[in-house]
Amino acid sequence: MNKKKIISILKEKLNLKDIYVTEDNNHYEITAIGNVFKGLTQVKRQKKIYNPLIDLITENKIHAISIKSYSLEEWDKNQK
Template sequence: MDINEIRQILLDALNLQDVRVTGDGSHFQVIAIGDMFEGMSRVKQQQAVYAPLMEYISDNRIHALSIKVYTPAEWERDRKLSGM
């Protein structure tokens, strides 16, 4: 799998404002940004991102996945704090 495939799967499956994916072929990092995460527990946020990718995790096209989830407001705040 490549990062563009993962990005498109998440954009098609979830109501997200942005998705950033990095990785090296089987180990990926995802930053998902969307209003849909407002009021959800961290566990529910992670489950929402994992769900559309489970097929690829099951057959080892994705071996490892790190997920960070933000609402748009959280993303703006964290970007300002980190100087991005």
């Protein structure tokens, strides 16, 4: 599995402004930015990311994921 595939899947399934993925072996860190996360709890945000990737996770192509998710407003505040 490579990070380009993960980016492609998440861009296709979620309406994201930006997505950043880093990888170390089968461990991935995902930072996703989009209004799809606006008003959602952290758990619901994680589910949004996990759902499109569940097949890769169950097939052990992805071993571990660290997720950071932001609405556009949160991302703008975080960057200051």
